[in-house]
Amino acid sequence: MPKRIGVLALQGGYAAHAAVLQRLGADVIEVRLPEHLAECDALVMPGGESTTIIRLLQRNLLDSAIIERANAGMSIFATCAGLILLSKRISSGAERGGQPTLGLLDVAVVRNGFGRQLDSFEADLQIKGFDAPLRAIFIRAPIITDVGPGVDVLATVDDKVVMVQQGKLLAAAFHPELLSDDRIHAHFLDAVVEH
């Protein structure tokens, strides 16, 4: 039986994540309510606009439901805004800090850490455990700072942390769903969800 992977579908780039996961043979459902989450073995939290997504999580009662499932051991893969939502703290950086998060991943993040839309860029990343570099698209991406003791740094750009793993939580500041290189999603399915 393939694992059933939920993709948080309240706002942002969920369709591209769902397409990658389906390409890899996962059983994918879109998550908009706690009852959808209850059917999932794991969750992907896409990029989008993080203050919008946290409001929609709260309005649809998904914030507490995700925290409860994560504390019970559910795997989560979060990208870009999803990483911001997963983190414990938002440092005041390019944008004001202080917005609520799910507080599951023991890192601080700086929103728009590389700058604004015009500062968006692509880079070849060396990812820990991967044989070859992976092309990565950074769109108004956050930067991970203050990495906690249980958090493994998997990739950096100019010494700035952009990908981490903490047990069953995998998070990236960039958008691996937008290119055809599916290795990070495959790593999530094979090494995080199945582990």
Place this chain on the structure above:
Amino acid sequence: MGVDFIDESEVLTPADEEFHIDKNIFKVPFVCGCRNLGEALRRIGEGAALIRTKGEAGTGNVVEAVRHMRTVLGHVRKLQTMDRAELMTEAKNLGAPYDIVMHIAETGRLPVPNFSAGGVATPADAALMMHLGAETVFVGSGIFKSGDPAERAKRIVDAVTHYRDYERLVDISKGLGEPMVGIDIHKMPENEKFADRGW
């Protein structure tokens, strides 16, 4: 200045009635409006990164938004079924760049996201546009000219999120107070219609 996005706003406040901005030379992404596939593909060819089907702004009447969305996406479906040899003539008839026509014939999708605007006033309108293929919905006066704008805005967002959950849509639509009074487009003077602006 570091702005994140530019709306060419060629419908509401046209500054040039003949040409559009060459958006390809900008690093900042642009959003443009369209009523049909030819307009959409000309704007994309000029460099638009986001497209809205225009509808009829400020009316609270969704009929033009429906017409434009059906026109654009119906034509996308038509391109998918055409013989390759027919596509150059189709590009000529559309007034659209051939390479983008070919891309759509192969993928069945516009190369940029498309949202619906112009006349959405109720949660049901928003859900309808999502069903027709909008990737999201823009609402302006439909919220601001209603009885309880803040609550209506939240409910329209709910309707976009849960557009396939019909029981929930009923609840979302209840107890919402006065909607914006819709204007019958057939009774509007021709020179007041925004949707006729476009080239």
